[in-house]
Amino acid sequence: MERRGSVYVTRLLPAPIMERLREICDYEVNAEPRPATREELLRGVRGRDAVLCLLNDRIDAEVYDAAGPQCRLFANYGVGYNNIDVPEAHRRGVWITNTPDVLNDATADIAWALLFATARRVAEGDRLMRSETFSWQPEFMLGMDITGRTLGVIGAGRIGRNFARKSRGFDMKVLYAGRRPSPEFEAETGGRFVPMDELLRESDFVSLHVPLTPETRHLIGERELGLMKRTAILINTSRGPVVDEGALVRALESRTIWGAGLDVFENEPDTAPGLSALDNVVMTPHVGSATVETRVNMGLVAVANIAAALEGREPPNLVRA
The missing domain is CATH 3.40.50.720 (NAD(P)-binding Rossmann-like Domain)
Incomplete structure (x- = not known):
């Protein structure tokens, strides 16, 4: 046999x-x-x-x-x-x-889910509805517009391209940064290659799509968060250690940036002290490919x-x- x-x-x-x-x-x-x-x-x-x-x-x-x-x-x-x-x-x-390849759509989709949930305060609104303690008024639960804004994509690989391509339905300007310009990325998304600092300064939404390597560990730290708009939102569906989570907590607490949507964390399943207490962060438990x-x-x-x-x-x- x-x-x-x-x-x-x-x-x-x-x-x-x-x-x-x-x-x-x-x-x-x-x-x-x-x-x-x-x-x-x-x-x-x-x-x-x-x-x-x-x-x-x-x-x-x-x-x-x-x-x-x-x-x-x-x-x-x-x-x-x-x-x-x-x-x-x-x-x-x-x-x-x-x-x-088989998880490109699913991971790009969860990044969009986090972007929408953070920008329009979906999780916070859900909690308020369940508590039955809210009172509506004109400035209640104001969020951020998405259509027509500037999207910054760090990492021009398969998932980053997929994520950026989906932005066309929202008439967004796309900037991207990476190791080198990508003709494939530009052809599929209309995106423009820029230095990362410029991307951070100009983008309303910054989404991370890079592998975890020694070069990308803490790619986003206190300095980079400080370059972003105070109205900007950071999305991370790549790997947790790409972001200095302690620096992110401080940036969210001080409103250096407006919010964050995270599917990955630096020391999973634990999160940095103070992160889970913040209303301006939406978190999912590393479920980017979970369909x-x-x-x-x-x-x-x-x-x-x-x-x-x-x-x-x-x-x-x-x-x-």
């Missing part, structure tokens, strides 16, 4: 993913409603041919050692892979894959990567950086 590959899955995933995985290999899964502990992770990867991991699993030399030399692939369930020591994997000849279709498609992409590796083929979504 032909040997089926052995795979460790660090969290239980939606049923269609597990069913597809069952068709191609034998697997063990951490079925607990929480991330695997470090000890469980090290024990689970031992002797496997591949591992399907999540963003809160730290994959480093210790894990590679535990998995053993026969482990060819760590398939990350997500587009970001800052949880993985990619250079060490490359040094060992281990493949790393991610799940690009039924997207989460299933992410898993099917990860399984396709695993299937290729088990057959000795180069996976289609190989991380090369």
